[in-house]
Amino acid sequence: MIRSVTMAAALAVGIAGQGIAQDSPFGTDADADYAQAVWAQMVAQRLAGDGMIRSFPYEGVAPHGMMLETFYSSAEVQGHTGTLIVKRNFGPEGVEVDQVLADPGKHLGAYTVMFQREKGYDEDNQNWFWAKYLPDGSLDMNPKGMRLAGRVAKGADVGCIACHSGAEDYIFTTDAPMAMDAMMK
Numbered sequence: 001m002i003r004s005v006t007m008a009a010a011l012a013v014g015i016a017g018q019g020i021a022q023d024s025p026f027g028t029d030a031d032a033d034y035a036q037a038v039w040a041q042m043v044a045q046r047l048a049g050d051g052m053i054r055s056f057p058y059e060g061v062a063p064h065g066m067m068l069e070t071f072y073s074s075a076e077v078q079g080h081t082g083t084l085i086v087k088r089n090f091g092p093e094g095v096e097v098d099q100v101l102a103d104p105g106k107h108l109g110a111y112t113v114m115f116q117r118e119k120g121y122d123e124d125n126q127n128w129f130w131a132k133y134l135p136d137g138s139l140d141m142n143p144k145g146m147r148l149a150g151r152v153a154k155g156a157d158v159g160c161i162a163c164h165s166g167a168e169d170y171i172f173t174t175d176a177p178m179a180m181d182a183m184m185k
């Protein structure tokens with residue numbers, strides 16, 4: 001009796017979010033669902049997927065790609081409209097602009113994305129939602145098998161939040177107010 005209860009509990013933990021506690025700051029089922037909704041907006045705006053618009057790739061810095069494209073937009077996700085920033089990361093090391101432009105699909109490594117969620121989502125970090133997608137739209141994972149979506153990796157010394165907290169408004173590329181912020185003023 002006791003044994004079967006233990007087994008059922010173990011099974012339930014295994015099924016729920018690949019063993020990731022559902023109160024974790026990121027990588028939960030809710031984070032993955034939200035990331036899918038953000039991805040749908042990215043595809044609808046042609047920032048990702050087949051037929052995506054192109055821009056001139058520029059040289060990147062670690063940990064992002066060797067060549068980058070960055071887009072600033074806004075999107076409505078689950079009833080909330082916020083700033084959406086999409087970065088495309090191209091590789092491998094040594095890749096040239098012409099190679100990326102000639103065959104972007106071959107050189108695309110990942111999309112790293114920031115979306116500013118509703119108030120109260122993560123007041124410590126200006127309510128940014130962070131996600132890293134593989135080119136097919138699935139979520140990349142950290143070495144522990146946690147999906148990279150949500151408050152990544154809140155409380156840790158390294159990761160999206162730790163590094164971006166060194167930038168004004170968590171945005172490295174520009175200090176300009178984003179379109180959504182300007183609209184709300």
Ligand code: HEC
Pocket residue numbers: 059060061062063064068070085086087112113114130131132148152158159160161163164167170171172173174
């Ligand atoms: C070690 C530092 C570091 C880490 C970790 C990091 N980033 Fe960045 N990120 C940068 C830098 C530097 C830039 C500016 C690069 C550029 O475009 O020239 C940047 C740019 C970006 C941008 C474009 C907006 C901006 O800040 O200018 C997005 C979106 C982004 N990162 C998402 C992520 C996500 C999502 C993660 C985690 C999966 C992540 N980053 C992890 C350093 C980091």
